[in-house]
Amino acid sequence: MPFRKIYKYVASTFLHRANSFRIAGTVGLVFSVSSCINHSAQTATNKAVVEIDDNVAKRYNPAIFGGFIEQFGDQVYGGIYDPGSPLADENGFRKDVVAALKELKIKVVRWPGGCFASGYHWKDGVGKNRKPTPDPVWGVVESNQFGTDEFVKWCRLVGCEPYICTNAGNGTPQEMKEWVEYCNGMSGKYAEKRKENGNEKPYGIKYWSIGNENWGGHEIGASTPEKWGPLVKESADLMLSADSALILAAAATADKKWTLPLLQNAGDRLDLVAVHNYWLGFWQKNENPDYRSCIALSEEPQKFLNGIIHMLDSSGYRGKIRIAFDEWNLRGWHHPGYPRKEATSPLDTAALRLIQKREINNIPSQYTMADALFSASFLNACLRNPEYVEMTNIAPIINTRGPLYVYPEGIVKRTTFHTLSMYANLLQSHIADLTAISDSVCSVPVVDAIATSDSLGKNWSVALINRDPEHFTACTVKIGSRTPDGKFKATVLKGDSPDAYNDKEMPERVKPETVIYPVQKGVVMLPPHSLSIIEFPVKP
Numbered sequence: 001m002p003f004r005k006i007y008k009y010v011a012s013t014f015l016h017r018a019n020s021f022r023i024a025g026t027v028g029l030v031f032s033v034s035s036c037i038n039h040s041a042q043t044a045t046n047k048a049v050v051e052i053d054d055n056v057a058k059r060y061n062p063a064i065f066g067g068f069i070e071q072f073g074d075q076v077y078g079g080i081y082d083p084g085s086p087l088a089d090e091n092g093f094r095k096d097v098v099a100a101l102k103e104l105k106i107k108v109v110r111w112p113g114g115c116f117a118s119g120y121h122w123k124d125g126v127g128k129n130r131k132p133t134p135d136p137v138w139g140v141v142e143s144n145q146f147g148t149d150e151f152v153k154w155c156r157l158v159g160c161e162p163y164i165c166t167n168a169g170n171g172t173p174q175e176m177k178e179w180v181e182y183c184n185g186m187s188g189k190y191a192e193k194r195k196e197n198g199n200e201k202p203y204g205i206k207y208w209s210i211g212n213e214n215w216g217g218h219e220i221g222a223s224t225p226e227k228w229g230p231l232v233k234e235s236a237d238l239m240l241s242a243d244s245a246l247i248l249a250a251a252a253t254a255d256k257k258w259t260l261p262l263l264q265n266a267g268d269r270l271d272l273v274a275v276h277n278y279w280l281g282f283w284q285k286n287e288n289p290d291y292r293s294c295i296a297l298s299e300e301p302q303k304f305l306n307g308i309i310h311m312l313d314s315s316g317y318r319g320k321i322r323i324a325f326d327e328w329n330l331r332g333w334h335h336p337g338y339p340r341k342e343a344t345s346p347l348d349t350a351a352l353r354l355i356q357k358r359e360i361n362n363i364p365s366q367y368t369m370a371d372a373l374f375s376a377s378f379l380n381a382c383l384r385n386p387e388y389v390e391m392t393n394i395a396p397i398i399n400t401r402g403p404l405y406v407y408p409e410g411i412v413k414r415t416t417f418h419t420l421s422m423y424a425n426l427l428q429s430h431i432a433d434l435t436a437i438s439d440s441v442c443s444v445p446v447v448d449a450i451a452t453s454d455s456l457g458k459n460w461s462v463a464l465i466n467r468d469p470e471h472f473t474a475c476t477v478k479i480g481s482r483t484p485d486g487k488f489k490a491t492v493l494k495g496d497s498p499d500a501y502n503d504k505e506m507p508e509r510v511k512p513e514t515v516i517y518p519v520q521k522g523v524v525m526l527p528p529h530s531l532s533i534i535e536f537p538v539k540p
Helices: 095-104 115-119 148-158 173-184 189-196 225-242 256-269 291-295 300-315 349-362 369-383 415-426
Strands: 005-009 014-017 046-059 066-068 108-111 161-166 207-210 247-251 272-280 322-331 389-394 404-407 410-413 430-438 447-453 459-466 473-479 486-493 513-519 523-526 530-537
Touching (some): 046 459, 066 322, 095 148, 095 410, 095 415, 108 148, 108 207, 108 389, 148 161, 148 173, 161 173, 173 207, 173 225, 207 225, 225 256, 256 272, 256 300, 291 369, 300 369, 369 447, 369 530, 415 486, 447 473, 473 530, 513 523
Parallel strands (some): 066 108, 066 389, 108 161, 161 207, 207 247, 247 272, 272 322
Antiparallel strands (some): 005 430, 046 430, 430 447, 473 523, 486 530
16 A cells, blocks of 8 residues: 655745655555454554654743633633632632643633734723723723732732733723733732732743734724734834743734734834734634544644744844743634623523624534644644744633533543643643654544654654544654564544534543553554544663
8 A cells, every 4th residue: 555645844844745656665564453452463454654753852832822711701710710610719710621731731811802902902901990892803892800819819810911902993002001011010000900909029921912803894993904914023122122031922923914024114123023814714603523534634733834934034033032922822712792892781582692692602512632632733734833833722722622611510621732742741841843654544644753852862752643533554753763562652633533522421531541562663553533642761
């Protein structure tokens, strides 16, 4: 059976070439993997070879394992913040949610949006005398109980960096500057307000973004390439005058017509371009495509990144501006009839019906092994480019389409939660180049892989995705000149079918298992629809 795809993973780019090969000795291989599958022996239908360069490995930023929350649905209220719940602490923060996110080792969380940020005024959410305000974006009333101080306190509990997205919609550059002063100032009007609110020490928030999706007509404050760059420059100057140590991002796209003018005007003020993508829209019409349709999109994140990387290179900002992929998910949020730009009357029954339809986001059966493996493919694409990608933020981290489902009595860890947990806890600190040759399934390579090592290159953790929904893959792994042979510890995520999902009734139908993989002359049998992270301590 010929191979249909060949990959070359290098640090700065990703080359995709079609080719045809045969691998001697792999056709018809049969292995016993009883510790991780239910059959005593399996025959591989697919083949792959992964050759890892063990000479040079580059450190990646752990902020790649980041999250995002927005005042949308029950992400905040009833999600991370639920005063009065028996599961909440004295500050109203759900303790089970904090514990789960600690498991994910979330490094940075972006807030308050999202589209919500373009209609949010931070001063409404601080101090003792807060008043509810109509949310012009999502058609609900914002209580303002959860604001800047609560967000920072929650981030400290989780152990992550706060990342604030400012209002470049109906807000102003001056308002952005004052927000920085409130959070990071030692003295002055807004620093004193923070102290009055019980927070003597500056928060020292380093990550800030100017705007959210201002390139889109759906957004309050939708802009043009000619106007956006000057606005970002003005905003950045004011914000940096309040704290020169900020790491600044600005809303951008993969479209050169939008982002190049931004970089020409404000590139010397920026550290990051903030980009978003959801590969299945579903904003207005929710659908539930099958496993194969989802897996067919697995290579799209790499293509999207390639476009942004090329743009940064061609603009002269290579090595100076990096990428914040601060909203990403396979599935876009379902919010028919929204976002909007003006507040909706609470008596508008048509609007209320539309708002109720957002509950579709929480149907458990949507989040299958396809979501888990797509998420792994997304992270692989980002990890392959450590000199370009600063952070990524799955959108959201709680409820809606997020990996953690939170309800009044507890939590459910969706399939994507386990992917994130495996990557955050099992990968080593450095990423190496590798070459992967693979058969294909659903028009994409059946195996996707990354290889990570410790700083000395002695211990390796190799992530291998078998995208085939039904068949095993015989994957040969080579690390430099060495071919692993023996039994190796692995963690595998697979499920009893490609459509397996977790819900309140069966919260552990899909979960990682620690197993021993027999590896014979470098060949490991990968179960169908699975993610495996194998530990190879190959150097003495």
